Amino acid sequence: MTAQAHLAPFHGSYLPEDCQFLLTPIEPEYLSIEEKERRIQTGQAHYSEMIHRELPPSEQYLALFDTLCERYAPRLAKEVRQLARQLAEDLGTNQSSITLVSLVRAGTPAGALLRRALTEFEGQPCQHYSVSIIRDRGIDSAALDYLLDVVGVDAKRIVFVDAWTAKGVITRELRADMTRYNTGRAAKGKSTITPRLAVISDIGGTADYAATCEDYAIPSGILNATVSGLVSRSVLNHQVPEGAFHGCVLYDELRDADQSQRFIERVAAHFETSLSDTSLPTHDDLARQRFLMQDMLTTIQRDYHVTDINHVKPGIAEATRVMLRRVPALLLVRDKEHPDVEHLLLLAKEKAIPVLERPDMPFHACSLIKAVTGAEMHS
Numbered sequence: 001m002t003a004q005a006h007l008a009p010f011h012g013s014y015l016p017e018d019c020q021f022l023l024t025p026i027e028p029e030y031l032s033i034e035e036k037e038r039r040i041q042t043g044q045a046h047y048s049e050m051i052h053r054e055l056p057p058s059e060q061y062l063a064l065f066d067t068l069c070e071r072y073a074p075r076l077a078k079e080v081r082q083l084a085r086q087l088a089e090d091l092g093t094n095q096s097s098i099t100l101v102s103l104v105r106a107g108t109p110a111g112a113l114l115r116r117a118l119t120e121f122e123g124q125p126c127q128h129y130s131v132s133i134i135r136d137r138g139i140d141s142a143a144l145d146y147l148l149d150v151v152g153v154d155a156k157r158i159v160f161v162d163a164w165t166a167k168g169v170i171t172r173e174l175r176a177d178m179t180r181y182n183t184g185r186a187a188k189g190k191s192t193i194t195p196r197l198a199v200i201s202d203i204g205g206t207a208d209y210a211a212t213c214e215d216y217a218i219p220s221g222i223l224n225a226t227v228s229g230l231v232s233r234s235v236l237n238h239q240v241p242e243g244a245f246h247g248c249v250l251y252d253e254l255r256d257a258d259q260s261q262r263f264i265e266r267v268a269a270h271f272e273t274s275l276s277d278t279s280l281p282t283h284d285d286l287a288r289q290r291f292l293m294q295d296m297l298t299t300i301q302r303d304y305h306v307t308d309i310n311h312v313k314p315g316i317a318e319a320t321r322v323m324l325r326r327v328p329a330l331l332l333v334r335d336k337e338h339p340d341v342e343h344l345l346l347l348a349k350e351k352a353i354p355v356l357e358r359p360d361m362p363f364h365a366c367s368l369i370k371a372v373t374g375a376e377m378h379s
Contacts, residue, residue: 007146007245009129012229013260018112021231022131022143023104023248026239028053028232037327038372048134049237051249052325054225056257061222064343065259068219069266071339076200076218077270078278079211080110083198084117086209086280088124091157097125099153100161101144103133103170104248105228106317107162109220109263110200114161116268121275127153128161132234132246135169138177140234140246148191155191159209162199163218166315167297168206168290171197202281203315203363205289213281213289215363217340220263221317224324225251229260292362299360304330304368311369314361316340322367323347329370332358341365 009020030053031039039045057065091098098118102111108130115128131143147153165171175195182192200218202210220227232249240247281289293314300312311329313322322328323344331348333341336357344365348355358366 012231013258014112014229018264019108019229020129022129022146022245024240024244025250026247028249033325034327041372048137048235051232051235054251056254065219065222068217072219073267074270077267079200080113080117081271081275082280083209083211084114084122087159088122093122093124096154096157097127099158100128101158102130102161104130104234108228110163111161112264113267117271121271133170133174134234134236135173137236139174141181142243143245155193158193160195160197163221164201164317165199165204165206166318168204171206203289204293205286210281213285215315217316222320222343226254226257227259227263230254230258296362306368314366315363316365319344319365319367322369327370327372328353328367330368331355332366334359334361334364338364
């Protein structure tokens with residue numbers, strides 16, 4: 001089978017105009033979360049090589065998602081509109097389409113919303129593709145080649161999209177790997193891409209465009225496949241043919257619990273009345289965020305004897321990911337009474353994970369991953 005045969009976009013449970021995934025569906029070979037964690041920490045496998053079965057959210061957890069949507073859909077709509085306005089101003093509105101390339105999966109709903117805002121309120125033709133980027137493995141070169149050489153998008157009008165930053169790991173991965181990618185294309189006389197990154201919440205201060213530096217409970221950040229087109233996080237293992245897009249699992253069995261398109265519609269319903277004159281964070285704001293993040297990460301590593309920085313996951317969204325798909329050791333929250341951490345406290349209770357308050361944190365929550373090899377002890 002040729003590599004070309006695998007290069008087929010699909011839209012998951014989204015409307016086709018809202019999102020096209022550049023991923024290769026594979027048959028799942030599920031591992032338990034505990035076994036996956038053991039293999040990661042013992043060096044037997046990279047995290048991207050393994051996947052666990054996702055379960056539908058409980059009624060109680062889904063009720064918290066609905067509450068967050070009611071609370072934050074208007075804010076998120078405003079922030080998406082602000083990002084769309086800034087991108088339109090910087091790239092210029094013309095007949096050449098802007099191509100949003102969201103980073104699977106957190107960036108996928110953000111990319112779908114941003115496409116709506118650009119097309120419907122900025123009068124800017126826009127298309128949205130969602131691609132894989134993996135820590136230590138880089139961005140999916142096959143997907144980028146497909147966009148540039150098969151679809152023929154304008155390389156100068158590509159914007160990468162994610163929902164949030166935390167420690168800035170993926171931002172650095174994107175920039176470093178795009179340098180490698182562009183060098184290879186330039187050597188062949190082909191077009192190159194400027195790695196612009198737009199995010200909703202930039203608590204790490206590392207993006208090029210950000211709507212806010214505040215850590216808040218973006219509703220899509222508390223769910224997994226059921227708010228991301230029923231697609232798993234990306235997989236890169238022996239099941240993915242050479243030259244194909246990075247892999248994924250399609251969770252069709254979760255269709256009854258799917259919130260993906262509904263979430264887009266709930267937020268987009270507020271676009272009409274959401275634009276304000278509030279300015280986006282400045283370069284100074286982002287620099288301050290970078291300092292606050294690094295200082296707090298150092299403090300947390302010291303206080304809880306964490307030797308591997310990859311075991312510290314700051315921010316509500318990243319803390320939630322740990323609670324849902326890793327083996328957590330400890331949950332830190334700035335204020336247990338804050339409504340944005342209610343879902344985290346529920347997950348911690350279900351999993352019997354200790355919770356400590358840290359009022360000095362510049363973000364609302366931070367999860368620490370358990371060292372299953374016994375190399376670290378969290379006090």
